[in-house]
Amino acid sequence: MKFISKxxxxxxxxxxxxAFAGGSVWAHNMAGSSMPVHDKPMSGGATPKMASKAYNxxxxxxxxxxxxxxxxxxxxxxxxxxxxEPHTVVSTTDAFRSRPLDTDEQFSFxxxxxxxxxxxxxxxxxxxxxxxxxxxxxxxxxxxDKMN
Amino acid sequence: xxxxxxxxxxxxxxxxxxxxxxxxxAWAGTGAYCVLSGGVLKSYALGDAMLGGMHKMKxxxxxxxxxxxxxxxxxxxxxxxxxxxxxxxxxxNALPTPPAFVLHTGDLSQISKPAQFDTLDQTLKDxxxxxxxxxxxxHDVLDDGGGKLYLDRYxxxxxxxxxYSFDKAGAHFIGLVNVVNFxxxxxxxxxxxxxxxxxxxxxxxxxxxxxxxxxxxxxxSVYPDWGWATSDSEQALGYLKRFGSxxxxxxxxxxxxxxxxxxxxxxxxMSTAFPMASPGQGPGPGxxxxxxxxxxxxxxxxxxxxxxxxxxxxxxxxxxxxSM
Numbered sequence: 500m501k502f503i504s505k506x507x508x509x510x511x512x513x514x515x516x517x518a519f520a521g522g523s524v525w526a527h528n529m530a531g532s533s534m535p536v537h538d539k540p541m542s543g544g545a546t547p548k549m550a551s552k553a554y555n556x557x558x559x560x561x562x563x564x565x566x567x568x569x570x571x572x573x574x575x576x577x578x579x580x581x582x583x584e585p586h587t588v589v590s591t592t593d594a595f596r597s598r599p600l601d602t603d604e605q606f607s608f609x610x611x612x613x614x615x616x617x618x619x620x621x622x623x624x625x626x627x628x629x630x631x632x633x634x635x636x637x638x639x640x641x642x643x644d645k646m647n
Numbered sequence: 648x649x650x651x652x653x654x655x656x657x658x659x660x661x662x663x664x665x666x667x668x669x670x671x672x673a674w675a676g677t678g679a680y681c682v683l684s685g686g687v688l689k690s691y692a693l694g695d696a697m698l699g700g701m702h703k704m705k706x707x708x709x710x711x712x713x714x715x716x717x718x719x720x721x722x723x724x725x726x727x728x729x730x731x732x733x734x735x736x737x738x739x740n741a742l743p744t745p746p747a748f749v750l751h752t753g754d755l756s757q758i759s760k761p762a763q764f765d766t767l768d769q770t771l772k773d774x775x776x777x778x779x780x781x782x783x784x785x786h787d788v789l790d791d792g793g794g795k796l797y798l799d800r801y802x803x804x805x806x807x808x809x810x811y812s813f814d815k816a817g818a819h820f821i822g823l824v825n826v827v828n829f830x831x832x833x834x835x836x837x838x839x840x841x842x843x844x845x846x847x848x849x850x851x852x853x854x855x856x857x858x859x860x861x862x863x864x865x866x867x868s869v870y871p872d873w874g875w876a877t878s879d880s881e882q883a884l885g886y887l888k889r890f891g892s893x894x895x896x897x898x899x900x901x902x903x904x905x906x907x908x909x910x911x912x913x914x915x916x917m918s919t920a921f922p923m924a925s926p927g928q929g930p931g932p933g934x935x936x937x938x939x940x941x942x943x944x945x946x947x948x949x950x951x952x953x954x955x956x957x958x959x960x961x962x963x964x965x966x967x968x969x970s971m
Contacts, residue, residue: 561873561931583722584933585758585789591831599758599789602722619831622785623932625874627832643832644878646868 555579556628558586558600558620563628572633575609589621596621617641708816711739711746711776712861712949714898715918717786718767719757724921724934725942728757732770734967735919735948740775741970742950747815749776752898752916753784753826753863755801764800783809784863784899785826794827810841812848818953819852821845823862825877835864835877835899842879846886857892857953859960865897867906867913870926875900884911894960896949900932903949903964914962917947943968 554574557564559581570576578588580600588597588606594616597606610616613633619641620626627641716732725731739746756763771779781801788794788808798809805811808824823845825835837845849858860866862877866884869875887893893911901923906913921934922945929935937945947966953959 561933582931582933583724585786587789589831601758617831619829621829622789623874624829624831624833625872641832644830644834644871646834646871646876646878 557581561626567629569631572613575607577605577607579605587621591617709746709952710748712750712896712916713919714752714916715754715901715920717754717757717920719763720920724936728920729770731946732919736774745775748778750861751781752861753782754786756787759787759789782822782863783826788827807840818857821860825862825864837879837883842883845883854889855891858887858890859894861896864899865915866895873932916949919946
C-alpha cells in the first residue's frame with residue numbers, strides 16, 4: 500500500500516498546487532476530472548508505474564495540438580485554449596466534458612482506464628482529436644460529415 | 648444619383664423576370680433595391696437622395712436582420728461589441744420607417760452567460776421596432792443545460808430546441824435551429840424531429856406564399872471545412888422546393904454571401920461584433936482584426952423589403968459606416 504499512498508499524496512499535492520495557481524476556473528474544471536483510484540497494487544515486472552508525467556494539449560487555430568497523443572494509463576492531460584474563440588473538450592463517449600473554455604482557460608482529465616478516446620469541440624465540431632491510453636490501441640479515422 | 652430601369656424581358660407565367668432578377672441580385676451587393684411590382688421588376692441604385700422615396704414606395708413589409716452580436720466578446724478584433732451593436736441599433740432607428748420587426752440570426756452572446764444575455768436585452772431595448780425574433784447560435788447553447796438558458800429567455804412559443812414559424816403580410820417565416828446536438832466531425836444540424844415539423848408546417852400553404860427561413864448556420868454549403876454548412880439541410884429545403892419564392896437568411900460566418908438557386912435565395916449577414924476571414928483565408932473561422940478605422944465597414948445590418956405579390960425580396964446589406 501506504500502506505493503499507492505505515496506502516489507495518491509503526490510497527486511493531491513499536485514492538484515492542490517495547481518488549484519492555487521489557476522484560480523476559480525481551475526477549481527471548477529477540477530470537478531470534471533476523475534481521480535485515479537486503485538484498490539490493489541500494480542502487478543510487478545515491466546508494467547507501467549502510476550504516470551507522473553503530465554501532458555499539455557494546446558487548442559489553437561481551431562485545432563487540438565497534438566491531434567493524436569498516446570499516453571500511459573493514469574496520465575493527466577491538460578488542455579489550454581489559446582484561441583480567441585471559446586472551445587470545449589468533449590469525449591464522444593461522454594468519458595469527459597469540459598465547460599466552455601475562454602482564452603487561456605484550462606481543462607484537465609486523468610485517464611485512469613486504457614482505451615482510445617476520441618473527442619471534439621462541441622462548439623466547432625469539425626475540431627476532432629484522439630487520446631490513446633496505454634498500449635497500442637486500434638486507430639481509426641474519425642468520420643467527418645460531408646455535404647451531399 | 649437616381650437610376651430607374653425597367654426590366655420587362657422574359658416574363659415567366661408567374662410574372663418573374665428571371666434574367667432581370669439575377670441582374671438585380673448582382674446589383675444588390677453594391678447597394679441596390681430590386682422591386683417587383685405588378686409583374687415588372689425595377690431596380691434602383693441606392694443613393695442617399697433616393698432613401699426617402701425608396702422607403703415610401705417599398706410596399707407592405709420591411710424588416711431588418713441583425714446577427715452575431717457576441718455580447719461578452721472583448722478581444723482585439725473588437726474590445727467593445729456592445730458599442731458596435733448600439734451603432735447598428737442607431738442605424739436601424741434612423742430608417743425613415745421603422746422595420747416591422749427585427750430578426751436576430753444567432754450568436755446573441757459570446758459564451759451563454761446570463762450577464763451577456765442581460766446586456767443584450769438591455770441594449771436592444773433602444774431598438775425601435777415592434778418585435779425581435781431570435782434563433783440561437785452555437786455560442787448561445789453553451790450553458791450547462793445545453794441551451795435551456797436560451798430557451799428560458801427567448802424560446803417562448805417555440806418547439807424542440809427553439810424552432811417556430813409565423814406569418815406577416817402574407818409571407819411565412821420559419822425560424823430553424825441548427826446549432827444543437829453536434830456530432831464529432833460534423834456540421835450544422837437540424838435533426839429529424841425539426842425536419843418532420845417543417846414538412847407539416849408548410850404542407851397546407853399555397854405555393855405562391857413567400858417563404859423566409861432564418862437560421863444561424865448557413866443552410867447551404869459555404870465552406871464545410873470551417874463548419875459553414877448544415878449536413879441535413881437538403882431534406883428540409885426539399886419541402887420548400889415547390890414554393891415560388893424562398894429566402895434563406897443566415898449568420899454565423901460574419902460576412903455577406905449570396906447564392907441563388909432556382910427559386911431560393913440564400914443570404915448571410917455581417918456581424919455587429921467582428922469580421923471573419925473569407926473561406927479558407929486563414930487558419931479557421933475566428934475573429935480577425937482590421938484597422939480600427941475599418942471596423943465599421945465590415946460590420947453591419949441587413950435591410951429586407953418585400954411587397955405583396957413579390958417573388959423575390961429586396962435584400963440590402965448595410966455596413967455600419969454607410970447610411971442605409
